[in-house]
Amino acid sequence: QDDLLSFQSSHFGDNTKPDTFFIDPGVALDHQPLSNQKGKQWKEDNLGYYPDGTKRTLTDTQIALFHHSELQQLLRGARQKQEA
Structure with a gap:
């Protein structure tokens, strides 16, 4: 789920909202990319x-x-x- 949301954010920006969500829309819209999350870094x-x-x-x-x-x-x- 984090990978999908991070991909969406990094490729299409934070302001994009797809017509169809593959995960809960509330979770998707509140997602913070991994690079912005405290304590989590890309390998x-x-x-x-x-x-x-x-x-x-x-x-x-x-x-x-x-x-x-x-x-x-x-x-x-x-x-x-x-x-x-």
Whole structure:
């Protein structure tokens, strides 16, 4: 529940109110993101930050896997186009 509410707050801001709540609306509207809660902090994952200051959420291995998957999909599409 905290993860869902923290995601909502960090991606859409504190003032957004969804049309449909997946949890009790009173709890959702009173939620304080984990970064603002006293005594609670995000776990340090040692991924670091990008040059623009954005927190990294993927490892280099995960990024390489995504790149590989995208390239394979593009190659598969090109082969299918050639065969058609």
